[in-house]
Amino acid sequence: MIETTGSLKRRLAVWLLVTVTGLGVLLMVEAWRSAHRASQQAFDSQLESAALTIAEAVQWEESEPVMEVPAAALQILATQQQERVFYAMLTTDGEPVSANMPFTIMPAWRAQVANEPLAVTTTFDDTSWRLYGREYDSAGWITHEPVQIWVGHTRKGRKALAGELFERSVGHFVAMVLLAGVLMILTMRVALAPMRRLRHLLRRREADDMRPLDTRVPEEMRELADTLDHLFARQRQSRESLLRFTADASHQLKTPLAGLQSTSELALQSADPAQWHTALVTMHDSAERTSRLASQLLSLARLRHTGESEAVELVDLNSVLRETLLDWAGRQVASQHDLGLAELPPEPLWVRADAWAIREVLGNLIDNALRYTPPGSQITVGVKRQGDEALMFVEDNGPGVTYEACHQLLRPFERGGRQGTDGSGLGLAIVDSIAQHFGARLLLETLEPHGLMVKLYLPLYPPPYQPRHENEQAP
Amino acid sequence: MKMLSPLLACRLVRQTCVLVWLLILGSPLSAFASPLVVEAALDREVVAPLLEAFQVNHPDIELDFRDRSTLEVNDLVAAGRPALDVVISSAMPWQMARVNEGYARPVDSPQTRNWPTWAKWRDEVFGFTFEPIVMAYRLDLSKHMLPPRTHADLNTLLSTQHDLLRGKVTTYSPLTSGIGYTLFQQDARYSARFWDLVVGMGRVDAQLESNTRDMLEGISEGRYWLGYNLLGSYAMVWAQEHPEVIVQLPQDYSLVIMRMAFVHRDAPNPQAAEAFVNFLLSREGQRVLAGKTPLFSVLPGIIGPYTAQRLRDQAGERLYPIPLNASLLAFVDPQRRNAFLDRWRREFRRDDGK
Known part of the structure; x- marks a missing residue:
């Protein structure tokens, strides 16, 4: 009894789909993260250069730090995306010396910037901003206090760039998947070709053709082909033995039947009842033997053709x-x-x-x-x-x-x-x-x-x- | 003579406008609860044809156009009271600062998308005029000396003819005028010799005015012979009415300022405000600007006596519009402003002791 359990193609396709989907989700997450990372880095470096440009403009007059904000720094901050910009120069105790917008710089951020530059994302009047702070030592004639330069801009450009990068990755991935799908279909056709060839070969076979298979198969199908060949060989053997048995059995049955025939013919030609009796006795013996022969043949046939052995005592x-x-x-x-x-x-x-x-x-x-x-x-x-x-x-x-x-x-x-x-x-x-x-x-x-x-x-x-x-x- | 027609129209309109507005104010057809408030640092009589054209196009919008100084406009934007919809000012750095602070609302429309990128920022603020900065002199000047054609000429005159020119030169006060301050800042950015010019101005004891109209009136009255950094839009119209005034577009470089308009973030009538800005930027609005006002149209392909294209044809590549970008914000930085004004005062008084 052959039961069909799905198709190979469908199984391959499902596996491919599952793998690609799983892998795809991972790749997409990674692409998303790396796109954001890349855009974050690109734009943070803009902030850094703007801060540097502003720091260049810091000078000390008397005991006050003075900073004439360079126009170039503002353009760097605004970027091609025309972001809204923020800049501020703070003294170490957080007093703004110069600032274009009333941003609150958290004391915690100021403390961190004292050690190393810091970039943070924050929200100011319903808009998401990226701020970058850095502390600079500046030598004055009277005081030597460091100042903190804070710059920032809105995040439209970052989002746009990240989105663009992500879209590109998704595009590549989708193209790759489509290509892989097409290749997979082609591969399946090529890979399943020997299977199809074998099927055609078996289908074309005559019912009594028990010769070994004559075909080329790949390594993976070698066993199947061998098994088929083996099966053919066994069938051939059993068929041959069956034919021989039938021929022998017929021959065996024919001999006593021929004896019976000749004995009965002889008896019929004679008119002597004594000879009839003799012939009948001979015929009786012969029939008995033939009957025994037939029962033996029957039990042999039965033994040979009982398939499975039943549970015996x-x-x-x-x-x-x-x-x-x-x-x-x-x-x-x-x-x-x-x-x-x-x-x-x-x-x-x-x-x-x-x-x-x-x-x-x-x-x-x-x-x-x-x-x-x-x-x-x-x-x-x-x-x-x-x-x-x-x-x-x-x-x-x-x-x-x-x-x-x-x-x-x-x-x-x-x-x-x-x-x-x-x-x-x-x-x-x-x-x-x-x-x-x-x-x-x-x-x-x-x-x-x-x-x-x-x-x-x-x-x-x-x-x-x-x-x-x-x-x-x-x- | 060709230049006269827009001017005449201007004057006619000036008289009729009041009537028109009265009619509109009382109109029961008004679809909007409150009138569209436009706070503008822009002379009403200059812009009247444009407003009229807008009213023809949008009869359902009740327009309240308030003409104020740049400083007042700037303060109003931050205060947000009384409620205002559209803000127009020629004080470019201050407009830019307000937009940067988030007071503007983006406008997305075919007109704004079509607008040249160099004349807009963030799709929030749009420079819709193209006004060259000029020198103007009285005809008397040419009797005594060769009138200046370039900044260098002016500098030479200030140093060689300082006795004749004493008290006869006028320019913007950077202290009281936002436009004047912006122009000097931009001048200083282009050439370090600008400070020689300031020294020269100080030497002839230049009179500092806070608007172009006062300078033009002084020249007409004969108080001044020479004016530096005047708004070309006003000066050209003035010169047509006053033949004693000659307008000179500097031949080395000529600055160009743009009036900047944006829709206020808290505009009570955002749709009407957008309609107004869209009209300013539309081909029709620009055509009115080019034909009936001296404000010069920015949009290429507009035909009229006052277009940026025509100005470029005359002045060639010497037009330097003040860039409409984040670098403007530097001009309003208090420390930078103070430093600049300090230096200005210092240079202006340098020769006082002599």
């Missing part, structure tokens, strides 16, 4: 083994062989599997052993604990198989080079499927001097409803 291998063997020992087919049970471990061995499946495995293995060994052979069934696994085995002292054939035996319809016997060749394949289904390992081992041992390793589980520590104490 814990079963005790010992009891299942004991029951199955008792069942088989009583059967007609086992009468010619020596079917025995190895010594079972004293405690129950819990594995996670279905009892019917274990029975099916054992049944198949025992059936195989009975079928492919000469009468009188020994067949031993047993179970052992090996570490955290249970080992279930069926061994015989029959002719055994070659090492190379071991693997092939697990394929359906393989009979270890003994196609003459009447088995279906599905037994081990079913066992293998079941083993895979429950996470067990299946091993075939040839025995010396002769014989075959089929081993099945199943993971052990702690016993149900029992405290864990008992299990840990177990050897």
Whole structure:
């Protein structure tokens, strides 16, 4: 089930928008501050030069400081923006010697100016002013008192300059964002192109085309392409095995059906009821075998195509083994062989599997052993604990198989080079499927001097409803 | 003869104006609660055509034009009582100081935006006239000596002909006249030799008057032969009526003053006040100024006998308008003023002992 959770483009766009907005706010705040700082500095330096020019004009006459305010200083103060201007010369005790406007200079400011120049923003008759004060030592013939020069102007020009600087920054930023947006769109197109190419490639594919992908992908998509290739390969395999299985199954079913047909034809040509009876018996046997074959095919198909393993119960291998063997020992087919049970471990061995499946495995293995060994052979069934696994085995002292054939035996319809016997060749394949289904390992081992041992390793589980520590104490 | 027509109009208007104002004062059509008060250091008869034109354009505004001295106007602005709307004065530094103190209200209109930048400050105060400063002499002078054409000529005459000229020279008193003080300050800024001129004035015992009209009357009556730093606007009109008076635009440099107008911050009729200022600065107002008053129009492109453009064509690049900027504020600085007046007195009396 594929669920669509937003689009990549939208996600990128949202991220870009969020980032740009956040960054933009920070930048704007900074731009605002720096614009004001810059204009403040520019205009404060005007105040400073005006104060300097005025200080140049200070002279002492008798014991009085006299200052003929220079016209140039006033023009510097007014600036291009034609600010209203203020200037004053104060004695150190705050008495204005000369002032063009009745500004109150705070005593605190005067005290500060005594140490270093000071620039302050203040309000005077509803207008915002910037004042700058500075103390100058001036040598007179009689007194040597310092004087304070205060200058100031309205802040229209500062605001205008700051606004202009800020607007310029905002303009730059907006242009940058627009450019980044356009570039982002282009980048997204370029970056998502391989994705689009892959999509087109997959869409154009024939339904049964399982060949590996033939395309160029960027590093980031390598894994996706590999996974797709892997998926294709697995599908190809399973398809091939399915085809082989179907072909084999058809072939297997065809042989007994052909036998049935020829037997029935022969019987029909004869008028002797005794021959009919013989033919019917043969046909009955054959039908029985065919039916068994069909049920085996069915269970194999079922095992192969059950997708997810459902939650299965814990079963005790010992009891299942004991029951199955008792069942088989009583059967007609086992009468010619020596079917025995190895010594079972004293405690129950819990594995996670279905009892019917274990029975099916054992049944198949025992059936195989009975079928492919000469009468009188020994067949031993047993179970052992090996570490955290249970080992279930069926061994015989029959002719055994070659090492190379071991693997092939697990394929359906393989009979270890003994196609003459009447088995279906599905037994081990079913066992293998079941083993895979429950996470067990299946091993075939040839025995010396002769014989075959089929081993099945199943993971052990702690016993149900029992405290864990008992299990840990177990050897 | 060409110059006579505006003058005639002036005189005619002078008689009719009173009547017009009486009519307007009693008019029930008046849309404003109180009349528009214009406090002006500007002779009513000189500016009458302009006022009349304003009334024609704004019949709904009741105009109260009060002609006062520059000093009175300046004091009124600070006091704010009685309430006043528009302030007009030729005492440029004082006008500037009041504007700097925040007594003006900015006027934003097409007229103010269109106004030349050199003739306005902060869009609050506007120089709307262009009045050259001239020398004037009596014809008698030319019988005895070559009349002065430049400041240097004048200085030479004062030192070479001081016996003939004793008591016959007149100029502004810097102590009693704001315009006179401003002009001398500006003269001193342009040339250090200005002080030689002051010494010369003292040498011939120059008579100090407080307005141009008194100087012109003295010249006409024959009391004075030579006047220095007269308002050209008044002198030119006077010379047309009094052929014995010759007006000389100094050939080296000629100062120009501007009447400055602003709307008072606490104007009771701000809209009417703005309308008045806008009219002063409008093409129509300036056309009246150029055609019917001797105040000279500032606005380029205005046709008339009295325009800055025409003056420039005559005097070339020698016109030096007193700059309308913050440097004017220096002139009203008390310490600077005292220092200047002290020096003036000192230089004026330098030769007394001799």
